[in-house]
Amino acid sequence: MAQIISMPKLGFDMAEGTLVRWVIHEGEMVTKGAVLAEIETDKATVEVESEFVGVLVSQLVPQGTVVPINDPIAVIGEPGEQVNIDAFLGKPAGGEKPSALERSVEGVTVQTASALSASAPTVEAPTGEPGSLRASPLARSMATELGIDLRMVQGTGPGGRITKKDIESYQAKAPEPVIAKTPSAVHMPPALTSKAFIRETHNLPLPKLRAAIGRRMTESMQQSPHFYVTHDYDVGALLDRRKEINALLSEDDKLSVNDFVVRAVALSLLEFPNLNASLDIKNSTLIYHGEINVGVAVAVENGLLTVVNRNTDQKSVHQISSEIKIVIKRAREGKVRSEDIEGSTFTVSNLGMYEVDQFTAIINPPEAAILAVGSARQVPVITNGEIKIGNRMKATLSVDHRVSDGAEGAKFLQALAKYIEEPMRLLI
Amino acid sequence: MARITMREAISQALWEEMERDPNVFIMGEEVGVWGGSYAVTKGFYDHFGPERVKDTPISEAAIIGAAIGAALTGLRPVAEIMTINFAFSAFEHIVNQAAKFHYMFAGQMEVPLVIRTVSGGGRQLAATHSQSPDVVFAHFPGLIVVAPGTPEDAKGLLRSAIRINDPVFFIESATLYQSRGEVAEGENLIPIGKSKIQRPGKDVTIVTYSKMLETSMKAADQLAQEGVDVEIVDLRTLRPLDMEPVLESFKKTNRAVIVEEGWRSFGVGAEVAARIYEEAFDYADAPIQRVAQKEVPLPYNRTLEQLALPQVEDVIKAVKEVL
Numbered sequence: 001m002a003q004i005i006s007m008p009k010l011g012f013d014m015a016e017g018t019l020v021r022w023v024i025h026e027g028e029m030v031t032k033g034a035v036l037a038e039i040e041t042d043k044a045t046v047e048v049e050s051e052f053v054g055v056l057v058s059q060l061v062p063q064g065t066v067v068p069i070n071d072p073i074a075v076i077g078e079p080g081e082q083v084n085i086d087a088f089l090g091k092p093a094g095g096e097k098p099s100a101l102e103r104s105v106e107g108v109t110v111q112t113a114s115a116l117s118a119s120a121p122t123v124e125a126p127t128g129e130p131g132s133l134r135a136s137p138l139a140r141s142m143a144t145e146l147g148i149d150l151r152m153v154q155g156t157g158p159g160g161r162i163t164k165k166d167i168e169s170y171q172a173k174a175p176e177p178v179i180a181k182t183p184s185a186v187h188m189p190p191a192l193t194s195k196a197f198i199r200e201t202h203n204l205p206l207p208k209l210r211a212a213i214g215r216r217m218t219e220s221m222q223q224s225p226h227f228y229v230t231h232d233y234d235v236g237a238l239l240d241r242r243k244e245i246n247a248l249l250s251e252d253d254k255l256s257v258n259d260f261v262v263r264a265v266a267l268s269l270l271e272f273p274n275l276n277a278s279l280d281i282k283n284s285t286l287i288y289h290g291e292i293n294v295g296v297a298v299a300v301e302n303g304l305l306t307v308v309n310r311n312t313d314q315k316s317v318h319q320i321s322s323e324i325k326i327v328i329k330r331a332r333e334g335k336v337r338s339e340d341i342e343g344s345t346f347t348v349s350n351l352g353m354y355e356v357d358q359f360t361a362i363i364n365p366p367e368a369a370i371l372a373v374g375s376a377r378q379v380p381v382i383t384n385g386e387i388k389i390g391n392r393m394k395a396t397l398s399v400d401h402r403v404s405d406g407a408e409g410a411k412f413l414q415a416l417a418k419y420i421e422e423p424m425r426l427l428i
Numbered sequence: 429m430a431r432i433t434m435r436e437a438i439s440q441a442l443w444e445e446m447e448r449d450p451n452v453f454i455m456g457e458e459v460g461v462w463g464g465s466y467a468v469t470k471g472f473y474d475h476f477g478p479e480r481v482k483d484t485p486i487s488e489a490a491i492i493g494a495a496i497g498a499a500l501t502g503l504r505p506v507a508e509i510m511t512i513n514f515a516f517s518a519f520e521h522i523v524n525q526a527a528k529f530h531y532m533f534a535g536q537m538e539v540p541l542v543i544r545t546v547s548g549g550g551r552q553l554a555a556t557h558s559q560s561p562d563v564v565f566a567h568f569p570g571l572i573v574v575a576p577g578t579p580e581d582a583k584g585l586l587r588s589a590i591r592i593n594d595p596v597f598f599i600e601s602a603t604l605y606q607s608r609g610e611v612a613e614g615e616n617l618i619p620i621g622k623s624k625i626q627r628p629g630k631d632v633t634i635v636t637y638s639k640m641l642e643t644s645m646k647a648a649d650q651l652a653q654e655g656v657d658v659e660i661v662d663l664r665t666l667r668p669l670d671m672e673p674v675l676e677s678f679k680k681t682n683r684a685v686i687v688e689e690g691w692r693s694f695g696v697g698a699e700v701a702a703r704i705y706e707e708a709f710d711y712a713d714a715p716i717q718r719v720a721q722k723e724v725p726l727p728y729n730r731t732l733e734q735l736a737l738p739q740v741e742d743v744i745k746a747v748k749e750v751l
Contacts (some may be wrong), residue, residue: 136682
């Protein structure tokens with residue numbers, strides 16, 4: 001029995017996604033969990049996995065297509081199964097080209113009608129629409145066919161438009177298709193890091209991820225009135241416990257201060273459902289999330305992503321740590337999956353490694369709050385009339401005033417202190 | 429193969445068709461005793477006689493109305509409208525009668541009529557006598573519109589026009605009558621509704637017809653000296669429009685310039701460009717350029733008139749735009 005794979009809804013506000021690359025070709029076997037295709041949303045490029053075992057009978061959309069959520073993108077059938085695609089999808093029979101509609105699946109020797117997507121040598125190439133880039137239709141179709149990222153090509157046509165000639169000369173210089181991983185597929189000219197780059201003015205297209213961050217952050221700052229509350233935490237005990245624990249762990253398994261903070265946040269949120277909520281302004285509704293999924297802001301090439309740790313309140317610091325490590329690795333390699341970046345209910349942004357005293361963060365919509373964590377540092381503290389060396393770490397909570405108020409934010413930071421300053425609570 | 433003028437080519441086509449078929453006759457202002465205001469029918473009156481070479485009153489509506497009537501009875505009139513500007517006086521008969529009979533009477537009636545007329549400016553005849561409203565007539569289904577740019581095409585297409593059973597609006601160019609070209613001896617009918625590559629090239633496609641073919645050829649010669657290899661597609665027939673050679677050429681060169689003598693708005697350039705974008709969008713490597721007459725009534729003043737009409741330099745400039 002054939003099955004339909006649809007465009008997944010990967011986020012609260014996702015309406016459509018761009019199918020940037022087919023990983024599985026028509027006629028190929030698919031296992032459950034195999035990556036079928038890559039999809040670009042406003043936030044990132046994610047992989048769509050098959051929920052079924054079988055043969056990819058048909059790719060219903062070519063690469064580069066923008067598909068509304070829940071619209072079918074592929075059909076998976078059993079080996080040897082005859083699938084009349086249109087009838088299967090409930091469309092009226094075309095009649096004119098029955099051979100194209102009726103596809104026979106026999107192992108991998110299937111004849112596909114859509115040679116476009118199956119035969120084009122774009123397997124390792126990005127095909128994202130380069131937004132404001134000026135390129136002739138011919139240059140665009142050539143780039144898609146040859147697997148060339150247009151952002152890498154210097155345009156010499158009128159107004160800097162990329163033309164056939166530019167594609168040809170680019171290809172002559174770099175005959176191999178560019179192998180790019182998204183979202184690090186957002187390329188900058190290699191000269192970016194050189195000193196010569198600074199001496200000239202460059203007009204470069206805005207990378208997709210950069211544009212998405214800009215759009216979301218602008219939306220957040222424009223729509224949600226932020227207020228900020230800062231708390232200074234004594235992290236002496238936490239640093240000691242961490243040192244003890246890390247002595248027992250292998251190099252790649254060690255815990256970061258942030259792993260403790262993430263668990264502390266999750267446990268504190270249990271008492272503050274307002275800060276684990278989302279405002280649905282259109283429907284005048286507050287959505288209190290049934291899970292505490294802590295997002296962690298991660299710097300990646302050309303921007304940042306928020307990776308998600310699910311049901312964080314139910315996990316140990318060690319489990320949180322190893323899960324986050326895996327997801328961050330995928331994010332930095334551009335291999336992020338939809339579940340890695342969607343569904344966070346509260347975000348932690350930590351710039352501690354950069355010797356930051358404190359900073360304020362912009363709320364990651366549609367969340368209600370975000371915690372900005374600074375560096376743990378040694379400072380003079382006065383205890384019982386004496387100056388001693390203490391360890392302190394500042395954290396600033398940004399809260400959407402439409403959802404919560406200053407007193408609640410302050411109380412949350414107090415609750416957090418209970419865990420951060422008495423870290424045994426995090427370990428039991 | 430003889431090298432003859434456009435005037436001679438058209439004259440020969442008429443002469444040979446009248447010799448071949450006694451139903452073919454000519455009517456129009458000064459076509460008889462005077463020999464035609466462009467001297468195309470010189471000698472016809474003496475040879476074929478007043479029955480078949482009829483001078484008419486100065487009334488275009490009367491000429492076309494009478495010609496349609498003759499055609500409906502089975503004759504094959506070739507009616508001459510001295511210039512296309514005067515065809516407006518017969519517009520109703522041309523687009524509402526001649527073009528519709530076959531359709532309105534469910535195919536029972538045919539109008540084997542040829543209307544010969546002269547289009548174009550450049551001879552200081554001022555705004556009302558210098559227009560190139562070819563596309564106005566090409567707008568109407570039911571009317572075939574032919575506009576050749578070479579003597580050979582003029583002869584072959586006119587012979588075909590006289591032989592087919594649909595009304596044909598046959599547009600000649602006033603400033604092409606003296607242009608010369610090779611014309612093969614014999615019948616050499618050229619099918620109506622077929623565009624033709626008049627000059628093969630690989631860098632850019634010029635789509636044009638009639639007088640502007642000559643202009644485009646000159647531009648192509650100059651561009652060739654700069655190393656630009658222009659391919660020129662001559663539409664020859666505006667309706668039905670044959671896009672096949674245009675699209676084939678465009679898919680090869682990926683860039684096009686459309687050159688017409690008439691005004692740009694709603695013109696041949698607009699139509700051809702739209703069809704290229706519809707059929708071959710993914711082959712476009714540059715926005716299509718149009719060369720056309722400036723959007724003014726054509727001035728009488730010679731300098732201004734030449735400024736308003738598309739010139740060789742305009743075509744060269746447009747070609748360079750798309751390169």
